[in-house]
Amino acid sequence: MVTMTMVVGLTGGIASGKSTVSAMLKDLGYSVIDADVESRLAVEKGEPAYKEIVDYFGEGLLQEDESIDRQKLGAIIFNNKEERSKLNSIVHPAVRKRMNDQKAAAIERDEQLVILDIPLLFESKLTHMTDRTVLVYVDENIQLARLMKRNQFSEEEATARIKSQMPLDDKRQLADHIIDNNGTIEKTRIQLQNLLQSWKIV
Numbered sequence: 001m002v003t004m005t006m007v008v009g010l011t012g013g014i015a016s017g018k019s020t021v022s023a024m025l026k027d028l029g030y031s032v033i034d035a036d037v038e039s040r041l042a043v044e045k046g047e048p049a050y051k052e053i054v055d056y057f058g059e060g061l062l063q064e065d066e067s068i069d070r071q072k073l074g075a076i077i078f079n080n081k082e083e084r085s086k087l088n089s090i091v092h093p094a095v096r097k098r099m100n101d102q103k104a105a106a107i108e109r110d111e112q113l114v115i116l117d118i119p120l121l122f123e124s125k126l127t128h129m130t131d132r133t134v135l136v137y138v139d140e141n142i143q144l145a146r147l148m149k150r151n152q153f154s155e156e157e158a159t160a161r162i163k164s165q166m167p168l169d170d171k172r173q174l175a176d177h178i179i180d181n182n183g184t185i186e187k188t189r190i191q192l193q194n195l196l197q198s199w200k201i202v
């Protein structure tokens with residue numbers, strides 16, 4: 001029997017709870033393709049994007065083992081729109097290719113549901129890669145507090161990262177479904193289960 005694979009784009013903002021929701025989906029056995037993981041792999045030494053980054057940003061960006069110092073690169077790009085666009089133009093095509101290849105493999109396996117976890121789904125206009133979109137939403141004050149706590153960021157560092165993305169309130173208008181992650185993890189889990197049930201997936 002041939003199953004139609006449903007491709008869901010899972011998005012949110014930095015520290016809004018995407019990984020928390022994607023971990024629940026993985027526990028249920030679904031394939032989750034994570035843009036952050038793929039963007040790490042795409043800039044490993046030997047990859048074309050690695051060379052482009054070093055050529056543009058300079059060797060000062062490298063650690064002793066010649067891998068890219070992500071903290072240093074983050075400090076540059078989250079405080080400068082032009083440098084961020086430059087990095088995006090180097091990394092995003094490689095990430096898109098990696099994700100599309102994995103999506104095709106999941107469809108080939110006749111999987112019922114595959115999830116693309118993409119923080120910049122709306123900013124990068126990638127909804128065409130998905131059948132429907134789910135936004136993991138939190139209020140900005142909670143997002144700021146969770147980000148500062150998780151990454152040990154100052155308020156200034158955390159705010160720079162949040163401001164580098166489309167506001168979650170604007171993403172609300174674009175998403176097909178919203179999971180409100182302001183409450184407890186259990187409340188979030190129930191919303192996810194209801195969503196899967198509404199899709200007749202579980």
Ligand SMILES: CC(C)(COP(=O)(O)OP(=O)(O)OC[C@H]1O[C@@H](n2cnc3c(N)ncnc32)[C@H](O)[C@@H]1O)[C@@H](O)C(=O)NCCC(=O)NCCS
Nearest residue numbers: 013014035036039070073074077087088091095119164165
């Ligand atoms: C700047 C880098 C080196 C910082 O690495 P670091 O390990 O500290 O963070 P990580 O990659 O885990 O990203 C954490 C979160 O930051 C946000 N973020 C990352 N890159 C960007 C960006 N270019 N614009 C806006 N937000 C971003 C996302 O919400 C992401 O979930 C890294 O994020 C990067 O290479 N970014 C460019 C690629 C990219 O856009 N990745 C996001 C998904 S494709």
Ligand SMILES: Nc1ncnc2c1ncn2[C@@H]1O[C@H](COP(=O)(O)OP(=O)(O)OP(=O)(O)O)[C@@H](O)[C@H]1O
Nearest residue numbers: 013014015016017018019020146150181183184185
């Ligand atoms: N409902 C919740 N209640 C309390 N803490 C939460 C809740 N959801 C997530 N968190 C915590 O908030 C932080 C951010 O969550 P998570 O890592 O899932 O976000 P994310 O959207 O995947 O972030 P990023 O895009 O930056 O990787 C984590 O430390 C997580 O443990």
